[in-house]
Amino acid sequence: MPIKHHRRLWLTIGVIAECLLSTAAPAQPLSTQQAKAASEAITEYHILCHRDGGRLWGRSLCGPIMLVDPETRAVYADRDTTGHDLRASGALFIGTLPQDISMANTAIDWAGTRWTMVLLPLPSNRDRRETLLMHEAFHRIQPDRLPPPVAALPDHLDTLDGRLLLRLEWRALARALQTDGEPQRAAIGDALAFRALRRSLAIEATGRENALEINEGIAEYTGKRLGAGKDAVASTIGTLTDYDRRDGYVRSFAYASGPAYGLLLDRLSPGWRNGLRPDSDLGTLLHHAIGHGALLPVEAIRDRYGFAGIRSEETAKAEAHTRQAAHWRTVLIDGPVIRLPLIDMRIEFNPQNVFTLPPSGTVYPTATIRDAWGTLTVEQGVLIAQDWKSASIAGPGSARGNDYAGAGWSLKLSPDWMVSNGCVEHR
Numbered sequence: 001m002p003i004k005h006h007r008r009l010w011l012t013i014g015v016i017a018e019c020l021l022s023t024a025a026p027a028q029p030l031s032t033q034q035a036k037a038a039s040e041a042i043t044e045y046h047i048l049c050h051r052d053g054g055r056l057w058g059r060s061l062c063g064p065i066m067l068v069d070p071e072t073r074a075v076y077a078d079r080d081t082t083g084h085d086l087r088a089s090g091a092l093f094i095g096t097l098p099q100d101i102s103m104a105n106t107a108i109d110w111a112g113t114r115w116t117m118v119l120l121p122l123p124s125n126r127d128r129r130e131t132l133l134m135h136e137a138f139h140r141i142q143p144d145r146l147p148p149p150v151a152a153l154p155d156h157l158d159t160l161d162g163r164l165l166l167r168l169e170w171r172a173l174a175r176a177l178q179t180d181g182e183p184q185r186a187a188i189g190d191a192l193a194f195r196a197l198r199r200s201l202a203i204e205a206t207g208r209e210n211a212l213e214i215n216e217g218i219a220e221y222t223g224k225r226l227g228a229g230k231d232a233v234a235s236t237i238g239t240l241t242d243y244d245r246r247d248g249y250v251r252s253f254a255y256a257s258g259p260a261y262g263l264l265l266d267r268l269s270p271g272w273r274n275g276l277r278p279d280s281d282l283g284t285l286l287h288h289a290i291g292h293g294a295l296l297p298v299e300a301i302r303d304r305y306g307f308a309g310i311r312s313e314e315t316a317k318a319e320a321h322t323r324q325a326a327h328w329r330t331v332l333i334d335g336p337v338i339r340l341p342l343i344d345m346r347i348e349f350n351p352q353n354v355f356t357l358p359p360s361g362t363v364y365p366t367a368t369i370r371d372a373w374g375t376l377t378v379e380q381g382v383l384i385a386q387d388w389k390s391a392s393i394a395g396p397g398s399a400r401g402n403d404y405a406g407a408g409w410s411l412k413l414s415p416d417w418m419v420s421n422g423c424v425e426h427r
Helices: 030-052 126-145 162-180 182-200 205-243 254-268 282-290 299-303 305-336
Strands: 065-068 074-077 087-089 093-095 108-111 112-119 337-341 345-350 356-357 361-364 367-371 374-378 381-387 392-394 397-400 403-406 409-413 417-420 423-426
Touching: 030 065, 030 074, 030 093, 030 126, 030 182, 030 205, 108 126, 112 126, 126 205, 126 356, 162 205, 162 299, 162 305, 162 367, 182 205, 182 254, 182 282, 182 299, 205 254, 205 282, 254 282, 299 305, 305 381, 337 367, 345 417, 374 392, 392 409, 409 417
Parallel strands: 065 112, 337 423
Antiparallel strands: 065 074, 074 093, 087 093, 108 112, 337 392, 345 367, 356 361, 361 381, 367 374, 374 409, 381 392, 397 403, 403 409, 417 423
């Protein structure tokens, strides 16, 4: 997500972007090869959105786009801005992104304009590249077309049962995409049974999962439909298979689920997008599309999808997860820590490695956080409190002027801020 956030908007998940970022280096001379690749990608973007012509969502996805090099902060835009010294170079406008703007695959408001932002280098695979471009193009129009829901992260997807039932659901969805007629409906029913049981086991599970599926899931569905095109089904099955082998589903699961539900709804309920709302449930829509019907008990269907093997794998992962949770508690809760207030935060992080630590909050193993007090760069974990009012890093740290460093982190404080008694405070 991945990344821009005001503290009060941290659960508006659509603006959380999906990539790992490094600390920005000073801008270097612009690369002719990079500029050429950026120009080609922007042309590709415009071709894709013009080809759609607003048919998918009732409005055009075309709009301002910038490609950004996260190492140099070089910007390649398709139009000029006011007051940011972009220079024309062929069809591009080239400059440097200001230091106070977070970099991510996302949509941002900058220089009075709402932009699609995509990081360089882009995927070399055409389907992946075009899916990414259209995914982020949807995020640009999303606040008007389908405002992102507000919900906490689905931390139950870090549990053994949550992960096991999610993987079973994905396997059933993949089977449904590969079939039609009654076999397809049966596989859909199986997926919905796994989904229903998983959501019944955790408080607020339905709302938390729906928020990400409506947000990132619908954006990824858009990417598959308009980017992968006629190969969207095969691409989505490949994504389901890939995610079935991954870790870290709490923040990323909807990239697999969303396109699967969307493509099945395209087959069985073609007008589904017209009535889509922020509080919609893709599973409920698909259940309606197959005629409701009672769902089979999970015990009667789970062996069709390799239940025993998944359970064995997830039991081992649960044990490793318990050990990791103990480590994070020791380092970020029980041991000496430095706490930073979250006032007007912007965060860049990797959604694939987010680690929930209820009830204390969520650990971001790698992240860059910018706030009124300065910039924090983390490589070995920062805990964002459950109420989103503070961040904790492992203490102690050493100081050199306004620069601090500790175990796996560095902190550059703004003037008038200091570290005192384990807290970052205004002087």
